[in-house]
Amino acid sequence: MANRILITGANGQLGNEMRIIAKSSDDSYIFTDVVQIDDHATRYLDITDIAALRRMVADEEINIIINCAAYTNVDKAECDTARATLLNSTAPSTLATVAREVDALLVHISTDYVFDGQGNKPYIEDDRTAPTSIYGGTKLAGEKGVINSGCRHIIIRTAWLYSEFGRNFCKTMINLTSSKPQIRVVDDQIGTPTYARDLARTIEAIVKHYDGSQDGIYHYSNEGICSWYDFARAIAELYGTTECEILPCTSDEFASVVKRPAYSVLDKSKIRRTFGVDVPHWRESLEECITNIKSR
Numbered sequence: 260m261a262n263r264i265l266i267t268g269a270n271g272q273l274g275n276e277m278r279i280i281a282k283s284s285d286d287s288y289i290f291t292d293v294v295q296i297d298d299h300a301t302r303y304l305d306i307t308d309i310a311a312l313r314r315m316v317a318d319e320e321i322n323i324i325i326n327c328a329a330y331t332n333v334d335k336a337e338c339d340t341a342r343a344t345l346l347n348s349t350a351p352s353t354l355a356t357v358a359r360e361v362d363a364l365l366v367h368i369s370t371d372y373v374f375d376g377q378g379n380k381p382y383i384e385d386d387r388t389a390p391t392s393i394y395g396g397t398k399l400a401g402e403k404g405v406i407n408s409g410c411r412h413i414i415i416r417t418a419w420l421y422s423e424f425g426r427n428f429c430k431t432m433i434n435l436t437s438s439k440p441q442i443r444v445v446d447d448q449i450g451t452p453t454y455a456r457d458l459a460r461t462i463e464a465i466v467k468h469y470d471g472s473q474d475g476i477y478h479y480s481n482e483g484i485c486s487w488y489d490f491a492r493a494i495a496e497l498y499g500t501t502e503c504e505i506l507p508c509t510s511d512e513f514a515s516v517v518k519r520p521a522y523s524v525l526d527k528s529k530i531r532r533t534f535g536v537d538v539p540h541w542r543e544s545l546e547e548c549i550t551n552i553k554s555r
């Protein structure tokens with residue numbers, strides 16, 4: 260039987276990638292966000308409004324909720340703590356409550372920022388969490404709220420998300436390397452980028468293979484390891500803005516209110532094993548994204 264899937268935060272990076280996935284799916288999708296975009300057929304739904312959530316889920320007979328909504332401005336969260344907490348901690352619990360009431364599956368997205376980044380081998384799902392930022396702390400509280408609600412849930416921790424939609428590192432680097440003769444990019448933070456299209460494909464595969472026995476936390480990013488500097492160089496090379504000189508620098512050279520994880524590589528064994536998903540190498544996926552950006 261076809262699923263009836265509610266997407267929240269549908270105007271964000273991941274939400275827009277879910278729209279593309281939905282086009283070739285047999286399931287019925289309803290896309291919602293706090294800003295309605297007519298040409299995208301987005302319906303208004305605020306994830307902090309439990310009455311509106313209940314109404315939407317009941318009226319549309321939703322059996323799967325995919326929460327792509329969040330407070331994602333990591334720096335701003337340090338001073339806008341109340342709003343970050345509302346969206347990243349309270350709202351996921353609210354979604355989980357509504358999901359439990361109708362026995363729906365909640366697919367919720369979390370982050371590598373739940374770890375302190377002091378590790379030196381890929382993080383597995385059971386590794387000790389110790390966020391070093393307000394953003395990471397609010398996202399960890401969101402995970403706990405979902406788990407404690409008792410609803411059916413899949414929590415996916417991802418990292419370094421980028422796509423052709425919204426604001427992200429890849430698009431920023433394209434703009435900077437197209438307009439400046441020289442830039443500096445940090446070389447002492449190591450991780451793996453995640454093309455949001457690959458994450459959306461993974462969510463589709465999870466929805467397809469979910470049988471009620473796989474609830475839990477999963478890690479997903481692309482494969483491979485790089486620094487932001489390596490990532491920036493690959494973006495410039497693939498986009499063709501190689502005249503800009505890209506120089507490596509340390510995190511200390513950038514004034515930031517947030518201590519970002521130095522090491523945030525995620526181990527993807529569990530998601531591969533459980534759902535049989537494909538995890539492309541980050542460079543291969545970057546190539547696909549840049550081809551898509553160029554053809555827009």
Ligand SMILES: NC(=O)c1ccc[n+]([C@@H]2O[C@H](COP(=O)([O-])OP(=O)(O)OC[C@H]3O[C@@H](n4cnc5c(N)ncnc54)[C@H](OP(=O)(O)O)[C@@H]3O)[C@@H](O)[C@H]2O)c1
Pocket residue numbers: 267268269270271272273274291292293294304305306307326327328329330331346368369370371398416417418419420421425
């Ligand atoms: N971006 C990353 O590098 C990264 C890394 C790791 C994990 N993640 C996680 O991945 C998920 C998806 O991230 P993303 O980059 O796709 O996020 P995004 O582009 O910031 O999209 C989030 C969407 O949620 C909307 N939203 C805000 N408040 C809402 C509310 N009250 N009700 C409904 N929608 C609301 C936002 O609208 P406005 O824009 O109008 O606020 C935006 O359209 C998030 O859970 C994020 O924490 C992201």
